[in-house]
Each structure stands twice: as C-alpha cells, then as structure tokens.
Amino acid sequence: QKEVEQNSGPLSVPEGAIASLNCTYSDRVSQSFFWYRQYSGKSPELIMSIYSNGDKEDGRFTAQLNKASQYVSLLIRDSQPSDSATYLCAVNGDDKIIFGKGTRLHILP
C-alpha cells in the first residue's frame, strides 16, 4: 500500500514567519511530487510541483525534495493570513496520484 504521510496539525505560525510543512512517502520509485492548497469548502489547487532532489522556489513558496530520505517539504516565507488553509502533499503512483491527509496551517495575525 503506497502511502503519503503528513502531520494533520493544526500548525500555527505568526504572520511574517516561515511556515514549514513536511511529508514522507513510501514508494521509492515515485518521480513527481506536488503540494496542493485547499481552503475550507473549496477544491484543492496545485501550488507547487517538484521532480528533482533539491529546492524549487516560486515566489514565497519553496518546495524541497530528498528522494534518499523519501521526504518532501514546503516552506512558506513571510506567511500571510491568506496562507491559512490545508496543504495536501501528493505523490504520483502507478496510475493515479496519492494524497496525504493534509496539514492544517493557521497564520496568526
């Protein structure tokens, strides 16, 4: 059973600080890794994808991948109240994408 594990949170971070979200996955052959953001009552929105070891930056977001440790993370710099949401880590499987349960992030004004 291929799995994606995340801490469900909530993770509370002061406004302006760095939010760090973590994820581990079980399938060593996975090649594509994603972070989705989901606001309450809304559908998931793809915000980052990463395929190679190392860091990938997009604005205030940085995704980090370590395939040897089977670990993916998302850093959000200068956290804003609008970043408060559930963040879903996802990994490609054979014929579908496998989602973690999500981490709830609260940015404290």
Added chain:
Amino acid sequence: ETGVTQTPRHLVMGMTNKKSLKCEQHLGHNAMYWYKQSAKKPLELMFVYNFKEQTENNSVPSRFSPECPNSSHLFLHLHTLQPEDSALYLCASNREGQLNYGYTFGSGTRLTVV
C-alpha cells in the same frame, strides 16, 4: 475556473431521490476521477476512468454509479443515499500517462443528504 467544471455546485437531496453530478473538462485530458471529501477527512478516491474505461472502483457502494460517455464528461449518478454520504464531491482530470503534471480539480459539488 480551472477548466474542469462541476455542476451543480450545491445539492440537497432526500434519501429516496435520484440525482446526478456532472463534470466536464475542456483541457484535452483523457483520465478523470471522482473523489469524496467528508468534513475534516482526507480525500477518498472513488472511481478512475482512463479513455472512458473504468480502471478503478475503490469499493464504493452501489448507490453511487459513475458514467463516462466520452473523455470530456463524467457523471456520478446517486440514488437512495444515506446522510453519511453528505460530503464535497470532487472531479479531477489529467492527461493519461502524464501524472507528472498533477491533477486539475473542479470546484466540487457540496452534497447534503437529508
């Protein structure tokens, strides 16, 4: 809009009703998915269609019946539902064999069974 359109956005139905959820995408994708998301619970994969063929049914009760007439349209037919079926139903799509681009989700249908 993401390119994946779900209708209706909200649906309230009685346990004896029959209704259908519709999903339509104009992204040129050929794989489509139904997910269920109950309150404060993770995404649950229900059905997978690749090139109109159902390739996965995740032990979903028969009161949920999917239909995929072509690669652009996906339906979820509902009958004799239970209150615990109340949830957000999400449709997603991608190009078969291109999971590296991730899924595109529709806005979802918020279903309430009374």
